[in-house]
Amino acid sequence: MAEQLLIHDDMKLYTTADKFYFEPTINPTEVLVIDRITGEAVVKDFKLVKIPIPANAYKPVCGFLGSIKLISGLYLVVAKYRIMVGKINGQDIYQLAGTDVIPYTRSTNHLTNKQIEDNNTYEKLLRAALETPGIYFSYGYDLTHSMQRLHSVPPDFHKMSLASRADARFLWNGHLLKEYSHQQFSRFALPIIEGFVAINRVTVNGHQLSWSLVSRRSVDRAGTRLFMRGIDAQGNVANFVETEQIVERGGEKSSFVQTRGSIPLYWSQYPNLKYKPAVALSPEDHVAAYTRHLRDQLQRYGNQVLLNLIDQHGKEEDLERGYRAAV
Secondary structure, three states, rough: OHHHHOOOOEEEEEEEEEEEEEEEOOOEEEEEEEOOOOOOOOOOOOHOOOOOOOOOEEEEEEEEEEEEEEOOEEEEEEEEEEEEEEOOOOEEEEEEEEEEEEEEEOOOOOOHHHHHHHHHHHHHHHHHOOOOOOOOEOOOOOOOHHHHHHHHHOHHHHHHOOOOOOOOOHHHOOHHHHHHHHHHHHEEEEEEEEEEEEEEEEEEEEEEEEEEEEEEOOOOOOOOOOOOOOOOOOOOOOOOOOEEEEEEOOOOEEEEEEEOOOOOOOEEEEOOOOOOOEEEOOOOHHHHHHHHHHHHHHHOOOOOOHHHHHHOOHHHHHHHHHHHHHO
């Protein structure tokens, strides 16, 4: 991958009364400057930026994750800590291990007590979401796309920034980065996925190879078990996951992809005091939604082998029959 497409990793975050400055730690050539008053962001030549505070008055960060607007105003979201997982296609893969959420505004005097209370609640929810285990990123490898997909795209695709070309289904900070899609932010905007990544060096019949497993969880209809089930009118199924097995040996690479998701019908299974709550099918047009789902699958992945993993008897019998009829 070309050097100019690598995202800045270690950076110095300088915070003044009216601006944020992101300065790459090693050989800086550009600086991301964000106005705390207007929210305007611009990337400037390093030599033209004079930061009006001492050179050692900075916070070390390892990624710019974007910004989000809460009741009190905009908040900056940055990665503070990371854990090295391994390498895929020669690029380092990391697990997010710590973040920081920094308000643009320096005061909440413009808010009522109720607004302050609500804003604090939303901020806690945001921090809790960022602390979710299983968030991964890379400064040089596109984790939102499978290796198969990256192999089949035109050359111009690889010239795009990782954030602008990311698969929106698996880009978990897409909302935070929506104002930073312009090419000038290509080396600052750091996309993240949520799921699971394991990278291992193994030996098979005397041959050393790298064996990786990457699971990408979709942002559409994500939720906890029982509370989020079935399909929506757009064909998105609950808790959809794309899992890829990658094997690398020398210059040879192999990628095997499979997907899973909730049964693509309109159904629910709301929790109660029972160990396994009853399944309820909704009286809606299951075939239309299922058709949208399968057409999208075929367009993205080609021919499908469908595996039905639900119980064909008992409480799931009606659901199994409905799925069989839709297929």
